[in-house]
Amino acid sequence: MDAIVKNFPATGQTDSRPTREQAEEAVRVLLRWAGEDPQREGLLDTPKRVAAAYRELFSGYDLSAEEVLGRTFEEVSGYEDAVLVRDIPFYSHCEHHMLPISGRAHVAYLPNGRVLGLSKIARVVDIFGRRLQTQENLTAQIAAAIEETLKPRGVAVMVEAEHMCMAMRGVQKQGSTTLTTTFTGEYKGNAAEQARFLSLVRNR
Ligand SMILES: Nc1nc2c(ncn2[C@@H]2O[C@H](COP(=O)(O)OP(=O)(O)OP(=O)(O)O)[C@@H](O)[C@H]2O)c(=O)[nH]1
Numbered sequence: 427m428d429a430i431v432k433n434f435p436a437t438g439q440t441d442s443r444p445t446r447e448q449a450e451e452a453v454r455v456l457l458r459w460a461g462e463d464p465q466r467e468g469l470l471d472t473p474k475r476v477a478a479a480y481r482e483l484f485s486g487y488d489l490s491a492e493e494v495l496g497r498t499f500e501e502v503s504g505y506e507d508a509v510l511v512r513d514i515p516f517y518s519h520c521e522h523h524m525l526p527i528s529g530r531a532h533v534a535y536l537p538n539g540r541v542l543g544l545s546k547i548a549r550v551v552d553i554f555g556r557r558l559q560t561q562e563n564l565t566a567q568i569a570a571a572i573e574e575t576l577k578p579r580g581v582a583v584m585v586e587a588e589h590m591c592m593a594m595r596g597v598q599k600q601g602s603t604t605l606t607t608t609f610t611g612e613y614k615g616n617a618a619e620q621a622r623f624l625s626l627v628r629n630r
């Protein structure tokens with residue numbers, strides 16, 4: 427849990443960040459490492475583009491899930507059954523190879539008098555997705571962020587994803603997906619609630 431909390435809210439270390447020029451130089455080194463000539467015309471602007479793309483792909487370090495989830499609604503007319511947002515698409519990058527992970531997250535919670543704006547759940551998936559991740563940590567961080575800010579009766583998160591480090595290289599198994607789940611509160615140890623979550627996710 428410590429690792430989860432440490433990564434939350436944000437870990438944007440702007441003080442120790444290299445300059446854009448240093449980042450671009452690092453891209454030139456990797457281009458040479460790949461066997462390319464960074465001075466080739468088609469590659470001249472590539473370091474600049476890659477540095478900019480990195481700011482976008484890893485923008486989750488500059489965002490705080492706590493801030494995004496801070497606004498909750500209390501007027502819910504006594505609604506207390508599960509709220510499920512399923513099929514939230516996301517891209518992330520594995521922390522082992524820095525290669526893409528693409529998948530879908532399904533997030534449910536049991537309200538405790540307060541609910542979240544639905545888009546905020548998808549935003550939280552993006553905040554943690556746009557960091558270097560393992561799928562296990564991504565799943566646990568989404569659950570922990572909702573648990574700690576909304577304090578619902580329980581949270582259920584399922585992530586299904588394909589890892590390019592397993593598809594494009596290494597063991598080269600295209601199309602295999604990894605499934606991870608985290609359950610907190612009333613979902614934890616409650617097989618019936620978990621089964622209901624899984625069937626809501628699965629039944630179209
Ligand atoms: N648990 C977990 N493992 C991951 C995730 N993303 C990638 N991996 C795995 O991390 C492992 C890293 O293994 P290492 O043996 O250190 O690295 P490697 O030699 O590049 O491994 P191979 O991919 O088997 O070639 C691999 O088995 C990857 O499939 C993830 O989200 N969760």
Ligand SMILES: [Zn+2]
Pocket residue numbers: 520521522523524525589591592
């Ligand atoms: Zn990997």
